[in-house]
Amino acid sequence: MMTRYAKDAGFRWVAEWEPHDATWISWPHNEETWPGLHAFIPPVTEQMIRILAEVEHVHVLGGPDESFRQASKQLAGCKNVTVHPIPTNDCWVRDYGPTFVINQENQQLGAVLWQFNAWGNKYHPHDFDASANRAVCDALDATTSFGPQRFPSKLTCEGGGLETDGEGTLLTTSSCLLSYARNPDWDRARIEHELSEMLSIDKVLWIDGGELAGDDTDSHIDQLVRFIKPGVVVAAVSYSFEDSNAEKLAKQYELLKQSTDAKGRSFEIIPLVTPPPRYIQGKRVPESYCNFYIANEIVIVPVFGYRETDDAAVRLLGELFPDRRIVPLDASNFIWGLGAFHCATQQQPRITI
Numbered sequence: 001m002m003t004r005y006a007k008d009a010g011f012r013w014v015a016e017w018e019p020h021d022a023t024w025i026s027w028p029h030n031e032e033t034w035p036g037l038h039a040f041i042p043p044v045t046e047q048m049i050r051i052l053a054e055v056e057h058v059h060v061l062g063g064p065d066e067s068f069r070q071a072s073k074q075l076a077g078c079k080n081v082t083v084h085p086i087p088t089n090d091c092w093v094r095d096y097g098p099t100f101v102i103n104q105e106n107q108q109l110g111a112v113l114w115q116f117n118a119w120g121n122k123y124h125p126h127d128f129d130a131s132a133n134r135a136v137c138d139a140l141d142a143t144t145s146f147g148p149q150r151f152p153s154k155l156t157c158e159g160g161g162l163e164t165d166g167e168g169t170l171l172t173t174s175s176c177l178l179s180y181a182r183n184p185d186w187d188r189a190r191i192e193h194e195l196s197e198m199l200s201i202d203k204v205l206w207i208d209g210g211e212l213a214g215d216d217t218d219s220h221i222d223q224l225v226r227f228i229k230p231g232v233v234v235a236a237v238s239y240s241f242e243d244s245n246a247e248k249l250a251k252q253y254e255l256l257k258q259s260t261d262a263k264g265r266s267f268e269i270i271p272l273v274t275p276p277p278r279y280i281q282g283k284r285v286p287e288s289y290c291n292f293y294i295a296n297e298i299v300i301v302p303v304f305g306y307r308e309t310d311d312a313a314v315r316l317l318g319e320l321f322p323d324r325r326i327v328p329l330d331a332s333n334f335i336w337g338l339g340a341f342h343c344a345t346q347q348q349p350r351i352t353i
Contacts, residue, residue: 004151005151005197005198006101006110006112006149006151006197006198006199006200007196007197007198007199007200008197009103009110009149009151010103010105010106010108011101011102011103011108011110011149011151011200012101012102012103012104012199012200013099013100013101013112013164013166013199013200013201014101014102014164014166014349015164015165015166015167015227015230016227016293016294016347017166017229017294017321018166018349018350019296019349019350019352020056020295020296020347020348020349020350021056021057021109021348021349021350021351022056022057022058022059022347022348023052023056023057023058023059023293023295023345023346023347023348024058024059024060024061024093024097024136024345024346024347024348025045025048025049025052025058025059025060025061025091025093025344025345025346026060026061026063026088026090026091026092026093026132026344027042027045027060027061027062027063027067027068027070027071027083027088027091028041028042028045028090028091028337028344029063029064029066029067029070029088029091030089030090030091033090033091033337034333034334034336034337035281035336036281037280037333037336040333040334041091041333041334041337042070042074044329044330044331044333044334045091045344046074046075047329048300048329048341048344048345049075049078049081050078051298051300051327051329052295052298052300052345053078053079053080053081054080054298055295055296055297055298056080056295056296057080057081057082058080058081058082059081059082059084059136059139059348060075060081060082060083060084061084061086061088061093061132061135061136062083062084062085062086063086063087063088064087064088064128067088068083068085071083082143084135084139086132086135086136086139087128087135088128088129088132089118089123089125089126089127089128089129090123090126090129091337091344092129092160092339092343092344093132093344093345093346094158094159094160094222094342094343094344094345094346095116095119095158095159095160095161095217095343096116096126096129096130096132096133096158096159097132097133097136097159097346098111098112098113098133098136098137098148098346099111099112099114099159099162099198099199099346100112100148100346100347100348100349101151101198101199101200101349102349102351103149103351104351104352107351108146108148108149108351109140109147109148109149109348109349109351110148110149110150110151111133111136111137111148111149111150111151112151112153112198112199113133113134113137113150113151113152113153114133114153114155114156114157114158114159115130115153115154115155115156115157116129116130116133116156116158117130117156117181117182118130119158119216119217119218120179120181120182120218121181122216134150137150151198153194153198154194155177155183155186155191155194155195155198156182156183157177157182158176158217158220159346160217160220160221160222160223160339160342160343161173161176161177161217161220161221161222162195162199162221163221163222163225163226163227164199164201164227165227165229165230165231165261165262166230167230167261167262167263168200168201168202168203168261168262168263169201169202169203169205169230169261169262169263170195170199170201170203170204170205171205171207171221171225171227171233172195172204172205172206172207172221173206173207173208173210173218173219173220173221173224174188174206174208175208175211175218175219176217176218176219176220176221177191178191179218188206191204192204201262202262203261203262205259205261207221207224207225207252207255207256207259208252208255209248209251209252209254209255210224210225210235210236210248210249210251210252211245211248211249212224212236212245212274212286212287212288213244213245213277213284213286214283214284214285214286214338215286215338216338217338217339220343222290222291222342222343223236223286223288223290223291224236224249224252224288224290225252225256225290226290226292228270228320228321230261230263230265231261231263231265231266231267231268232267232268232270232320233256233267233268233269233270234269234270234271234272234290234316234317234320235249235252235253235256235269235270235271235272235290236249236252236272236274236288236289236290237249237250237253237271237272237273237274238250238273238274239273239274239275239276239309240276243274243276243277244277245274249274253269253271256269257269270316270320272288272289272290272313272316273289273309273312273313274287274288274289274309275287275304275306275309275310276306276309278304278305278306280335280336281336285335285336285338286335286338287302287304287331287335287340288302288340289301289302289303289309289313289317290342291331291339291340291341291342291343292317292341292342293341293342293345294321294324294347295347297324297325298324298325298326298327299317299321299324299325299326299327300327300329300341301313301314301317301326301327301328301329301341302329302331302334302335302340302341303328303329303330303331303332304331304332304335305330305332310328314326314328329341
């Protein structure tokens with residue numbers, strides 16, 4: 001008998017640092033996402049794919065016809081990479097792809113399928129992205145002996161707005177999930193129930209107050225606060241008190257200090273200093289080192305060309321992930337699309353015996 005909720009079927013959402021079977025990435029083809037700089041984006045994406053393919057399989061959503069052909073050509077002969085003819089509108093698969101969950105006892109993969117409306121109908125069209133989570137599951141159905149069990153949700157939600165420690169704690173923000181443009185008929189209690197039942201979450205923490213100038217996601221948590229391990233988080237803080245982000249990030253930091261996780265632990269909070277303000281074509285870009293991606297054996301860290309904070313972030317994350325190789329990757333052009341490498345990836349966890 002099929003159940004509506006993943007939790008009832010024995011599935012849970014695991015932490016990003018747990019072993020992966022694969023990473024999913026969308027090939028970037030929408031020139032409007034990076035006006036004037038799009039030519040720089042496919043090479044960086046290819047570099048990221050090749051780095052990840054050294055440590056785990058990479059599935060690439062090729063995009064519409066011409067994009068699919070380009071991705072297939074660029075990645076031809078690259079071991080551990082599969083390019084799928086799945087159309088997309090944009091590259092931010094973290095937000096529109098499935099949130100993978102696992103049933104350890106039954107050795108099953110599951111997929112929570114959220115609703116997607118392009119961050120509150122900010123961008124059109126988004127029809128391909130809205131159906132990509134189902135297309136990903138179809139691709140797994142076709143290429144594996146049994147695909148993921150699917151759990152459709154009526155909640156409009158982006159993956160970048162959710163962060164877990166794998167032990168029952170989830171971080172998110174009210175400005176995202178409670179926004180009228182996403183979920184006009186949902187209150188906090190109903191959203192918490194949906195997250196709990198879909199992801200096997202025991203405690204939802206609303207880490208509000210933090211904001212990055214230039215961000216278009218209504219404060220996704222993956223730009224602001226990330227788990228390093230249970231009970232330990234890094235939190236974005238401003239390079240200077242004069243930065244317009246400083247006061248808001250400080251409020252977020254204070255809220256974290258007052259919070260406890262699902263196990264009743266207070267957080268160890270490690271500041272992760274953002275670069276000084278930077279502008280592209282006259283617009284502030286939302287640069288944050290919190291947008292790193294944890295893969296098998298490595299951590300891909302966005303760097304932005306400001307050596308002092310780039311080096312400090314790489315050094316700090318190296319200390320926090322001593323068993324992984326830290327891979328700095330230039331995001332100085334990529335961030336013009338208002339996201340970085342965590343936004344552009346989605347992990348598929350491995351079911352370990």
